[in-house]
Amino acid sequence: MKQTLNLIKIGGNIIDDETKLNRFLKDFAQIPGPKILIHGGGKTVTQISGNLGLETTMVNGLRITDAETLRVVTMVYGGLINKTIVAKLQAEDCNAIGFTGADANLIPAAKRAAGKLDFGYAGDIIPGVIRGEKIAFFLDNCFVPVFAPLTHDKAGSLLNTNADTIASALAIALSGQYETKLYYCFEKNGVLTDLENEDSIIEELTLEKYRSLKHEGLIAKGMLPKLDNAFKALVAGVNSVVICHADAIGKMLIQDKKAGTELVKE
Amino acid sequence: MKQTLNLIKIGGNIIDDETKLNRFLKDFAQIPGPKILIHGGGKTVTQISGNLGLETTMVNGLRITDAETLRVVTMVYGGLINKTIVAKLQAEDCNAIGFTGADANLIPAAKRAAGKLDFGYAGDIIPGVIRGEKIAFFLDNCFVPVFAPLTHDKAGSLLNTNADTIASALAIALSGQYETKLYYCFEKNGVLTDLENEDSIIEELTLEKYRSLKHEGLIAKGMLPKLDNAFKALVAGVNSVVICHADAIGKMLIQDKKAGTELVKE
Numbered sequence: 370m371k372q373t374l375n376l377i378k379i380g381g382n383i384i385d386d387e388t389k390l391n392r393f394l395k396d397f398a399q400i401p402g403p404k405i406l407i408h409g410g411g412k413t414v415t416q417i418s419g420n421l422g423l424e425t426t427m428v429n430g431l432r433i434t435d436a437e438t439l440r441v442v443t444m445v446y447g448g449l450i451n452k453t454i455v456a457k458l459q460a461e462d463c464n465a466i467g468f469t470g471a472d473a474n475l476i477p478a479a480k481r482a483a484g485k486l487d488f489g490y491a492g493d494i495i496p497g498v499i500r501g502e503k504i505a506f507f508l509d510n511c512f513v514p515v516f517a518p519l520t521h522d523k524a525g526s527l528l529n530t531n532a533d534t535i536a537s538a539l540a541i542a543l544s545g546q547y548e549t550k551l552y553y554c555f556e557k558n559g560v561l562t563d564l565e566n567e568d569s570i571i572e573e574l575t576l577e578k579y580r581s582l583k584h585e586g587l588i589a590k591g592m593l594p595k596l597d598n599a600f601k602a603l604v605a606g607v608n609s610v611v612i613c614h615a616d617a618i619g620k621m622l623i624q625d626k627k628a629g630t631e632l633v634k635e
Numbered sequence: 636m637k638q639t640l641n642l643i644k645i646g647g648n649i650i651d652d653e654t655k656l657n658r659f660l661k662d663f664a665q666i667p668g669p670k671i672l673i674h675g676g677g678k679t680v681t682q683i684s685g686n687l688g689l690e691t692t693m694v695n696g697l698r699i700t701d702a703e704t705l706r707v708v709t710m711v712y713g714g715l716i717n718k719t720i721v722a723k724l725q726a727e728d729c730n731a732i733g734f735t736g737a738d739a740n741l742i743p744a745a746k747r748a749a750g751k752l753d754f755g756y757a758g759d760i761i762p763g764v765i766r767g768e769k770i771a772f773f774l775d776n777c778f779v780p781v782f783a784p785l786t787h788d789k790a791g792s793l794l795n796t797n798a799d800t801i802a803s804a805l806a807i808a809l810s811g812q813y814e815t816k817l818y819y820c821f822e823k824n825g826v827l828t829d830l831e832n833e834d835s836i837i838e839e840l841t842l843e844k845y846r847s848l849k850h851e852g853l854i855a856k857g858m859l860p861k862l863d864n865a866f867k868a869l870v871a872g873v874n875s876v877v878i879c880h881a882d883a884i885g886k887m888l889i890q891d892k893k894a895g896t897e898l899v900k901e
Contacts, residue, residue, distance in 0.1 A: 417687070417710075420686065420687050420688070421683070421686050421687070422686070440715060443714050443715050443718050443719065444683075444710035444711060444714040444715045445710060445714065446714070447713070447714035447715075447717070447718040448709050448710040448711065448712070448713035448714020448715060448717070448718075449706060449709050449710045449713075449714060451713070451714070452709050452713040452714075452735050452737055452738075452785065452793055453709065453793070455735070455737045455738055456737040456787045456791055456792060456793050457791045459737055459740050459787060459789060459791075460789060460790050460791035464739060464740065465737075465738070465739075466734075466738045466739045467735070467737075467738050468732075469718050469721070469733070471718055471721045471722040471725055471731075471733075472718075472721055472731070472732045472733050473730060473731075473732045473778060474725050474730065506776070510772070512739060519718065521722045521725060523725060523726060524726050525722055525723045525725075525726035526722060527718055527719070527722050
């Protein structure tokens with residue numbers, strides 16, 4: 370039987386709030402067995418870009434990353450957020466090690482070709498290109514990888530890559546070696562039928578139901594890339610995918626209780 | 636016989652100049668055998684601090700690191716400089732992996748106690764606390780560690796630590812496992828008797844001669860912490876310590892020729 374690997378993605382809303390982040394990291398540190406943390410960006414990049422006089426342009430939730438913005442995301446994602454999380458986890462005796470996709474060439478990617486829109490230094494992960502055994506090496510040696518949302522082109526440039534996509538791609542790449550469980554943590558209790566009602570959680574979401582809710586416009590726009598990545602992982606062999614509140618991670622992975630929305634194939 | 640480990644420290648002057656940095660990294664990538672790169676900070680922190688409206692206070696070449704400045708050094712050292720170097724080395728097929736002292740708890744340190752002056756989040760490495768075998772693990776698995784000048788207090792906070800000190804402490808910690816050779820690379824040809832004359836290199840500098848030159852005020856002030864760290868390494872068992880120009884690293888470590896100033900005990 371394969372060992373279980375928990376991959377947990379946390380988004381900007383938790384990162385931006387030190388109390389929430391500390392609470393989450395305390396829980397994360399206690400999760401037994403091999404685990405990986407993937408973090409998003411939060412508002413700091415936009416703030417610091419503004420302070421440095423750079424304009425932020427977002428298209429469908431994606432940041433246009435020109436050369437100057439790449440410097441800022443490298444600083445904030447790869448430095449400030451990633452290393453702050455690593456230091457906090459080390460204080461909890463969790464043997465964290467911070468990575469971008471450039472480190473040890475763990476996540477090579479391709480710079481997105483400019484079409485109607487030029488996203489600049491945005492990186493797309495080529496399916497099948499992440500070598501799971503390279504990441505398993507760190508897990509087998511009891512390290513806890515913490516990934517920043519940055520990849521590289523193997524030609525000397527870092528690239529800005531969506532953290533949801535990185536989480537999904539890592540879970541897929543490691544599903545050969547492990548029983549992989551992927552958790553997308555954010556500030557809501559799960560996928561909700563009514564955004565105003567935190568109790569309106571869809572406990573099980575099938576791909577079919579997702580397509581129909583999407584078609585009817587009943588899924589919040591910001592959830593679409595997350596759910597697309599989440600279903601992609603499930604279809605590609607990841608054993609379990611859950612969308613949940615960051616506060617629920619301890620309940621689920623330490624106390625072994627249910628929470629959030631579980632995605633199911635059929 | 637022990638295997639040779641080359642530890643190379645590069646300073647701000649090389650980091651601030653992309654052409655010089657690229658040339659150095661191309662040479663560094665070709666050095667055979669286990670190796671470690673330690674980088675300093677450069678002017679970017681002062682520039683970005685300025686753009687963010689923070690004042691920079693330096694005392695004897697040391698930066699006063701308040702909470703806001705710690706955020707900036709974490710961004711710039713741990714993110715921008717470290718990950719840019721890692722991505723460039725990966726493009727040269729050098730299997731670089733970027734570290735701060737918090738990653739895998741490689742360099743725990745103590746926050747400097749406030750005396751007459753409060754240096755803020757400055758970290759001093761406690762002698763004997765770096766476990767060489769933890770770093771040797773990465774070297775044995777063919778990774779090339781790239782260290783940013785950051786340590787941590789194992790209580791959740793990163794700390795700003797001088798890169799020369801980190802280089803010296805790493806070389807000492809690894810001198811049990813390896814024949815350690817430490818190179819301090821900068822923009823001069825070595826320790827000079829006349830700062831205006833790049834040919835006035837002291838080829839061999841004994842501790843005694845250093846003390847007498849220091850006493851006579853004939854060593855440039857900026858060189859003192861570097862040389863103090865360098866001699867500390869030599870006395871503590873590092874096999875060879877050289878102060879040289881960044882351009883000379885290929886000549887020395889690929890072509891096996893002499894350059895710079897070699898420190899000698901007697």
